[in-house]
Amino acid sequence: MPTPPSTNKPTGIQLDIAADLHKWRAFLAIGELGSLTRAALFLDSNQSLLSRQLNALERECGTRLFTRTGRGVELSEVGRRIFPQVKALLADAQQLEREIRGEAHELSGRVTVGLLPSIGSPLVGRLYKEMRTQHPKLGLKILEGSSGQVEEWLADARIDIAILYRYGASLPDHEEALATVDSYLIGPRGDRLTAADELPLTALHELPFILPSAPNGLRTALDAMARQAHITLVPALEADSLPLQKLLVAQERLYTVLPLHAVWQELQEGRLQAARLVNPPLQRSVSMALARQKGPAKAVTAVAAQIVRIVGDMARSGMWHSSQPTAGLPPAA
Template sequence: MQAPKPTEFSLDLAADLNKWRVFLAIGELGSLTRAAIFLDSNQSLLSRQVNALERECGARLFNRTGRGVELSDIGQRLFPQVKDLLANAQMLEAEIRSNVHEPMGRVTLGLLPSIGATMIPRLFKEVRSRYPGVSLKVLEGSSGQVEEWLADARVDIAIFYRYGATLPEQERALAVVDSCLIGHKGDTLTARGDVAFKALDGLSFILPSAPNGLRTALDAVARQQHVSLGTVIEADSLPLMKSLVAEQGLYTVLPVHAVWSEVQAAHLQAARIVDPPIQRTVAMVFARTKGPSRAITVVSQHIVSVVDEMARSGMWRSGGAGVRAA
């Protein structure tokens, strides 16, 4: 019987996968600057790495343009194979770590600033104390940005708001959030526990600019109720909204957890909007192109735990009661 022969592999260019990770990031983002931000590196280092990789390949992988870089013909042919190579390497690494060691690795979260400000400190404390091998990377942006990061697998877990009674099948409802009218200290309207939507008529608001889920919902209800929302300034910055409400006597609409510390310190006031209420669901979803590693799984479990803790303190209602999958 002939003795079995080992499989022979001769690796040179593929021996160091990190250089191909750089290639992939630049190819996807079309910019050295954006790739440097994504990889926590710097532009000059990535430029040197690309030049070295092109010398090793003996071919130009990118064409420089006035707006950034784009894949050359050779780069375009290599791109899907490199992406598959790195995806397989990542799955292998996750499998090894999940079966041999405690959860390890970096988990990237994409979420809205109004959620992150209160959730992340609690989540970081729990994960760091129980799983020292797991690190967190947090990206904050608008709902549209978070969904784009999710589609591109730039984040492992996305958390955002959904409006309506149903969720896509792959999304998990974490909590139901009431929208509140936010006013300055001593404001008589927001001193009440609840405020009818019609009471918003003629008030001076700072609101997020469209397209925005909350803005769309507010405008739709305002049309139905024949209410005029006096939007005197538009801003997508949560700190700016809080500042102008406190200092300039404007109003805004936010979930109470977004102003929790300011309300507790009596710097701002919040009254729940009713008749009709404006509610949204906090939803969590995994990137479709990534199978959850143990690190991602334990972080998601702690997210649920933190959401329940926040619900017990009165920030929202946990469980997403009444929300069903589409």
């Protein structure tokens, strides 16, 4: 009499988990982001494909994994119960893939950093050079935009690391302060006003400015301080382009307000002048935030740690004041 097949054999599994990993990746992304649109951006896919994958997965499981709401989707009771197991499964699969490729101990993949142009100029070149030397298989992708754009990219998981300006004494809970930045009145070469080391805020009254248009963090802070100081601050020209602001200050003898690092090269070359604003000072924080895991976790950690180190070195050169203690920095990867 033949022996009946064991129910513990692989052929007894109803769901072909290994063949459906791409569907489970979609499940994980939708569950974490609560939106098919955001999950599609995260996975570099499209919403209709994710919808088909999700429908197929629910048919195979014989139950609803998500509940549709007016704001998107949320995990069903079954979805919430299996979510941690699916996350662990995909992490194991990723580790297995690295082991097979022999990359378990060598950082690889691509890390996407979103930042403002004035921060990117002094930071990105050095970051690329140092990461290229330390981890040649790790790639960087840089996106520059306004504060609002960078925050949107972070929320949509299009970037792994965001570098932002923040005004005020406190930061959102998920952000880390990297540096405190003073604001300077920037003028052309030979300008008598910006030849001083420091200037009170009242010195800005009725100057011919080129400033970014609202909404903009710096413009909002400047306008608020001008109202409090009872001075007139009406720009002769509005331009959001940092290179254009610096060019027109030098050529048309306008003024603008920028952090020192944004004009570092021009000051070294003598094309522009800068006087620090005091009474009251106008300061902002440079902060860093990490997105929900998108890129390779160890690579993101390594890039973030290197950014902290570079910002600390720049503080020692005089670009800004470091917000990081010497001890307690993330270890070098």
